Amino acid sequence: MGEKEEGGGQPPHGSLSWSIDNSFGSLEKLIAKMNAEGAVVQGSGWVWLALDKDFKRLVVETTSNQDPLVTKGxxxxxxxxxxxxxxxxxxxxKNVRPDYLKNIWKVINWKYASDLYEMECP
Ligand SMILES: [Fe+2]
Known part of the structure; x- marks a missing residue:
């Protein structure tokens, strides 16, 4: 992503990176998908990058309000x-959620996400 590091944001490497490319085409496409889906969550909620551990594939999901991801499966x-x-x-x-979503990737901890992924898919 090439932007100044702000406590995170270094793009993923290794098996998570490969799986992102395989599932979404590229990291940029995943980010665009999560930003688009997050932008249209009505009211309050969450957008998730999740591992479907039955099929060993990555999916994007949204949940409303305080609902945890497990409510989707x-x-x-x-x-x-x-x-x-x-x-x-x-x-x-202010109320410009898309700007927040655009910038949140500067602080995403991909190392932590990769560690979680590798625990499930060693
Ligand atoms: Fe919150």
């Missing part, structure tokens, strides 16, 4: 969860 392991409640972004971005 007991086979889903959360790798990244982005809070799209207004309280998550209002101080910096």
């Amino acid at each position: 007991p086979n889903l392991v959360p790798l990244i969860g982005i809070d799209v409640w207004e309280h998550a972004y209002y101080l910096q971005y």
Whole structure:
């Protein structure tokens, strides 16, 4: 992504990176998909990058309000969860959720997501 590191944001390497390319085409396409789906969550909620551990594939899901990812399936392991409640972004971005989603990737901890992925798919 080439942007200044702000506590995270280094793109994933290894098996998670390969799986992202395999499932979504590229990291940029995954980010575009999560930003698009996160932008249209009505009211409050979450957008997730999840591992479907039954099929060993990555999926994007959304949940409403405080609903955890498991409500979309007991086979889903959360790798990244982005809070799209207004309280998550209002101080910096007012009501412009898409700007928050565009910038959240600068602080995403891909190393942690990779570690979670590799625990499930060694
Ligand atoms: Fe929150």
